[in-house]
Amino acid sequence: MSVLEVTDLTIRFGGLTAIDGLNLKVDEWEIVGLMGPNGAGKTTAFNCITGFYKPTHGRVFFKGNEVTKVPPHRKAAMGIGRTFQNVGMVKSETALENLLTAQHTRAGYGPLQAISGSSVVRQRERDLVAHSEVILDLLGLSAIRDKRIGALPYGTLKLLELGCALATDPDVLLLDEPSSGMGPEESDELGERLLSLRQELGVTMLLIEHHVPLVTAVCDYVYVLNFGKLLAEGDPESIRNHPEVIAAYLGGEAPEALEQTELPQDQQELAEATS
């Protein structure tokens, strides 16, 4: 049985059709990639799946049950975890506190009980801290346990965010560009980490990713979106050589564009200014 299934998903914002009839399926134990150029509708698809947007039509199934209209916080409680494109964490809190916050639905006591400060609450809080420390350890982040996350570098934040998503105890994890802000080596490391997380925790994943080596390394299956429509699907190898995919990403003249390495904007400006 598929953990996550999306059928005929369509969402319109005014006159713009952001996603048009998307069908997508993630089976248990799979890592599925979602690719596509900027503005293709990948993050919108995530937002529809996780309930942040209400699709115009189409349905979302989680473990065989329809969850299209379930609000995001309840989906998180059901086991659909997600990360955000621009690091989604509570920035005024420390790494540990973020992991505790992420375990909100696992706390096992109600708000009234919490205020009473009963022994149950104390015990549960100790358990939550212990579990957070296991996650920190797993990701090699124990050193930043008590650091406020506003002061941490971007790559570390992305990793910690992954940890927070894991702390929500998801059955399926939706990762929005987990390797952004990382160098090639770091992203290789991330790939290995994702694979080992699946091995150890049995998490099924759907990830938005641009980094082709990472997609090839970890994904079992890849969907490619362009202008809200499904352009291609298949195993990573076939997608990589798919002519339409190459055209969509690179605008037609694929081979030359592939060779070209572009400087980031600020470096370009710097180069112009100094020459």
Add this chain to the structure above:
Amino acid sequence: MVADTQALPLAGKRERTLGRLGVRLLAALPLILLVLLLPAKDDNFSHVAAYAAIFVMVGLSMNVLTGYTGQISLGHQAFLGLGALTGANVVSSGVHSADPFTFALGLLIAAAASGGAALILGAVALRIRGLYLALVTLVFGSVFSDTIFTLPSLNGHDAGVPAYRPDALATEYRYYLFALAMVLVCVYVDVWVRRSKVGRGLIAVRDNELVAQAFGVNVLGYKLIAFTISGAMAGLAGGVFAFWEQAFSDKDFLSVAGFNFALTFVVMVVVGGLANRGEVIAAAVFFALVSPLSPLLPWVADHTHWGTFYGNNKFYISNVIGAVLLLQTIVMNPGGLGQVIGPFDSWFGGKKFTLHDPDGDAGVGAMEDSSVRA
């Protein structure tokens, strides 16, 4: 050990050693003695101190709503007033002392009534943020006060509702100790809000509602929880206020007086430092001592020949002080008093004195994300 560090109220100052704990206890001892013994001096002192205790309760109430959740409320005088009105009306019987049971019941119903009213305001204001939220709460506060508190059947036909205390609390000092106990109740609630998933949920809502939802926090539900807890605390404070004055008078919560309250409450929580419990308490005490109703200023005026000046400018004194401190806080130390004290605090705990907190200040973050900044 793990639980201990987690339990610390001030985020970011987690490496508490045994030695530091000892130092703190030693430092707290004179403070505890001061709080307990100074008001015992005479009735006037006790009366002022009890008033400060009421302000502290309101400060903690604002701390939950504005500090943790980032929701501004410019209508908090309504919750305080509703608590006072309810408390007074429950025990009002014309006799000159209330029986303890009715008295306790009055305070409970006061908290419940204000909690309920705050829940309604919360429900109305759920999806409103920033300036608009400030406006909605402002209007709610003044309209609620002007309609409910002026009902003749509830305000003793404009003559005020007597709220006599039980015999056991008849003296000012005893009543002060009782008010202090109620403060401890509020502190206890605040501590457990902060230590548990409730506080983490509220802070997540304040910082980023999308992230809060992704973590499974019911954003709308938690905003309502914040409004309700905050309202109930303010209601309890209102009940204590009614018995402090031994009467409910609608004049205390209407128009200028009411708005002055509301403004002071917001200013004290910001000046104290959003989400910094200890500092909010300190700021609340300070603003209680300079507020128009404070019995301290007339006392000072009497003893220093400032009587005329004070009499003419009663309402402006706290506002001017408040405005200056608010500006100073927002421009120079958005983390509030906590940010000012922070370096000394860590120095006191055996660390190097530095004005720059390497881990950043939670209070600054709270300011950036809250509706206070609009």
